[in-house]
Amino acid sequence: MQKSSRILALVLALGGVAGCATLRTPTLQVESLKMDKVRVTGAGMNVGLRVQNPNPERLLIERLEYELAVNGRNLGRGYYADPIQLDGFEDGRIDTRFAINFLSLPGAVKEVLDSDRAKVQVKGHFYVRQGQGLKKLGFKSGAEVELGK
Numbered sequence: 001m002q003k004s005s006r007i008l009a010l011v012l013a014l015g016g017v018a019g020c021a022t023l024r025t026p027t028l029q030v031e032s033l034k035m036d037k038v039r040v041t042g043a044g045m046n047v048g049l050r051v052q053n054p055n056p057e058r059l060l061i062e063r064l065e066y067e068l069a070v071n072g073r074n075l076g077r078g079y080y081a082d083p084i085q086l087d088g089f090e091d092g093r094i095d096t097r098f099a100i101n102f103l104s105l106p107g108a109v110k111e112v113l114d115s116d117r118a119k120v121q122v123k124g125h126f127y128v129r130q131g132q133g134l135k136k137l138g139f140k141s142g143a144e145v146e147l148g149k
Helices: 002-020 107-114
Strands: 026-037 042-052 057-068 072-078 084-086 091-101 117-130 133-148
Touching: 002 091, 026 057, 026 117, 042 057, 072 091, 084 091
Parallel strands: 026 133
Antiparallel strands: 026 042, 042 091, 057 072, 057 084, 057 117, 117 133
């Protein structure tokens, strides 16, 4: 009887470990780009993002970091430092501020400012709370969006 109890405990423990290992990476997609204040050396841009939790459990994303490319040109790096909490299978919208440096990317910025639509690629990492630690999960997506000016 004692042996079967140990086997049952081991099976339950392994099942618990397997349950933790099935965390699926959230998805992120750019929904909008809106140019903001234009200055001599650069411009601000609001980047609208949609984040989806593909897991049945609640998810806490502590922060995210990303690289943004528009029409094949890398515009730089951005981040969102506020925690994002999503219930199971829920999605949410966030807006991030993104700074574009005219001096390092004059052609790319002119192309963005002159266009009504653009192909946008975003890749980076989510930092998701899992137990007492953070798990780094990579993402990459692309979309065609209207450019708000």
